[in-house]
Amino acid sequence: MKVERKCKIVSKEQLGDAVYMTLEVGDMVRTSFKAPGQFVHIKCGEGLLLRRPISVCTCQEDERSDLLTIVFEVRGEGTDWLARRPVGHTLDVMGLLGNGFQVKPEGRYLLVGGGIGIPPMLGCAQYAQGKCTAILGGRSKDKIILNDCFEEACAKVLVATDDGSLGHHGFVDALVRRELGEDKGYDAVLACGPRPMLRNVARAAEEFGIPCQVSMEERMGCGIGACLVCVCDMKDGSRKHVCKNGPVFDSKEVNWDA
Numbered sequence: 001m002k003v004e005r006k007c008k009i010v011s012k013e014q015l016g017d018a019v020y021m022t023l024e025v026g027d028m029v030r031t032s033f034k035a036p037g038q039f040v041h042i043k044c045g046e047g048l049l050l051r052r053p054i055s056v057c058t059c060q061e062d063e064r065s066d067l068l069t070i071v072f073e074v075r076g077e078g079t080d081w082l083a084r085r086p087v088g089h090t091l092d093v094m095g096l097l098g099n100g101f102q103v104k105p106e107g108r109y110l111l112v113g114g115g116i117g118i119p120p121m122l123g124c125a126q127y128a129q130g131k132c133t134a135i136l137g138g139r140s141k142d143k144i145i146l147n148d149c150f151e152e153a154c155a156k157v158l159v160a161t162d163d164g165s166l167g168h169h170g171f172v173d174a175l176v177r178r179e180l181g182e183d184k185g186y187d188a189v190l191a192c193g194p195r196p197m198l199r200n201v202a203r204a205a206e207e208f209g210i211p212c213q214v215s216m217e218e219r220m221g222c223g224i225g226a227c228l229v230c231v232c233d234m235k236d237g238s239r240k241h242v243c244k245n246g247p248v249f250d251s252k253e254v255n256w257d258a
């Protein structure tokens with residue numbers, strides 16, 4: 001299977017602090033889509049072979065060239081380079097990588113996205129055909145992105161901000177507890193965001209006896225299981241590669257105290 005392709009940037013827009021980019025990716029979706037929650041590894045920079053992992057937000061097959069959207073924030077050199085690429089520029093992209101969330105189109109899920117962890121949850125919402133509830137969290141209201149898309153793709157959308165500038169004043173796990181307390185019809189909780197948020201969401205799901213899958217963020221090197229940069233400690237003492245065995249894991253597998 002071909003994993004490395006030249007992909008053209010066909011649109012780019014600013015979404016608050018984040019950059020929303022659409023790429024033409026050839027037959028990448030047709031040949032390597034497994035589930036929402038996979039990621040691409042993009043070469044960021046001309047000289048150094050510097051790849052950066054970015055989650056797939058949404059993707060679709062297309063006879064001419066499959067389309068994929070990514071949303072990212074500038075954190076350092078690599079994402080800064082990427083943010084400055086113009087429409088029409090060709091990127092070197094590996095993908096689709098990783099396993100993604102185990103979801104069924106007929107399933108009903110409680111989706112939880114925190115900050116830049118919000119975009120990949122949109123792919124889950126679209127996959128599960130309108131039955132999900134989304135809980136979107138961020139430091140303040142400008143960090144809550146893609147609300148309109150979630151409103152369109154979900155039955156219900158709830159928002160939490162740390163500073164109370166939009167929705168619930170506080171963290172997302174309070175809304176997770178409230179929702180799971182009021183509605184027993186969810187098949188699972190699916191979450192992507194910073195590690196402390198994932199740990200708290202996992203704890204809440206466990207209290208209600210609901211399965212929970214989390215998308216883990218670790219620094220990456222190769223992106224395909226050939227180095228040890230991305231290892232994540234598991235409860236059973238093993239160490240798994242986030243790039244190859246993840247990035248999505250059953251929350252009960254993860255050693256949250258590592």
Ligand SMILES: Cc1cc2nc3c(=O)[nH]c(=O)nc-3n(C[C@H](O)[C@H](O)[C@H](O)COP(=O)(O)OP(=O)(O)OC[C@H]3O[C@@H](n4cnc5c(N)ncnc54)[C@H](O)[C@@H]3O)c2cc1C
Binds near residue numbers: 076
């Ligand atoms: C599977 C996966 C999916 C991701 N999806 C997205 C996404 O959809 N949108 C997005 O904006 N970002 C995403 N990230 C994070 C993104 O890869 C990092 O922000 C990026 O690699 C930073 O590279 P840089 O060269 O700009 O910054 P660097 O100079 O490499 O680092 C800048 C700062 O970010 C920290 N950092 C770098 N990489 C990571 C990482 N992987 N996890 C946590 N902290 C890191 C560094 O410690 C440093 O403090 C994802 C990461 C993973 C592992």
Ligand code: FES
Binds near residue numbers: 244
């Ligand atoms: S990044 Fe090299 S093994 Fe995961």
